[in-house]
Amino acid sequence: MRHLASLSKFCAILAGILLTAITLLTCASLIGRNTLGLTLAGDFELTGVASGAAIALFLPWCQWRRGNIAVDFFTARASVKTTLKLDRFGALLLAGMMALLAWRTGVGALNALHTHSGTMLLDFPEWLVYASMVPPMALTVLIALVQGFGGGAVHSEGRE
Numbered sequence: 410m411r412h413l414a415s416l417s418k419f420c421a422i423l424a425g426i427l428l429t430a431i432t433l434l435t436c437a438s439l440i441g442r443n444t445l446g447l448t449l450a451g452d453f454e455l456t457g458v459a460s461g462a463a464i465a466l467f468l469p470w471c472q473w474r475r476g477n478i479a480v481d482f483f484t485a486r487a488s489v490k491t492t493l494k495l496d497r498f499g500a501l502l503l504a505g506m507m508a509l510l511a512w513r514t515g516v517g518a519l520n521a522l523h524t525h526s527g528t529m530l531l532d533f534p535e536w537l538v539y540a541s542m543v544p545p546m547a548l549t550v551l552i553a554l555v556q557g558f559g560g561g562a563v564h565s566e567g568r569e
Contacts, residue, residue, distance in 0.1 A: 413552050417469035420545050424466035427459045451531035458528070458538050465542035468549040472503065475556070501557035504550050511546035514539050 434452055441447040471477060475496070484492050518539030520526075526535045 410555070413469075413548070413555065414473055416548055417473040417552060420466040420468075420548065421470035424463040424470075427463040427466070431456050431459045431463075451528065451533070454528040454531050454533060458533055461538050462541045465545045467545075468507070469545050469552055472500075472549050472552045472556070477503070497557045497559065500553045504553035504557055507546050507550045507553060511543050511550060514546060515543045518543065 434449070434455060438449040438452040441449065479496075479499075481492075484495060487495075518536045521534070521536035521539055527533055528535065
């Protein structure tokens with residue numbers, strides 16, 4: 410269990426580094442464009458590439474912390490036992506959905522690799538972006554499966 414927590418935290422740190430780099434790149438681009446008349450070609454492409462990877466990298470930590478949105482309107486009066494069963498069922502549903510996303514993202518990576526697909530200005534290989542998203546999605550599947558079968562981090566309301 411500690412390994413899953415460590416891996417998910419590592420992914421979140423990588424995502425934070427990517428977002429910091431995006432922020433610095435955007436600031437440099439805006440300052441250069443508005444003060445010196447210099448532009449960074451393809452800055453929006455790099456922002457999109459890094460954002461996609463960062464979003465995927467945040468998924469394992471979010472699942473580990475059970476940080477997904479939970480609408481408890483219908484379960485507000487349910488027992489803790491019922492709520493835990495529903496939470497576990499939800500984790501298993503999420504595992505299935507994330508497995509589907511990881512699979513199709515992997516297929517997209519292979520397709521982009523075979524077609525040599527790249528971004529418009531920089532010709533940045535799109536397969537790298539897709540491929541970077543598959544491992545954190547797979548880790549999210551693993552975490553959700555563990556939680557769905559009764560393990561995992563403490564629930565945000567401390568019910569587990």
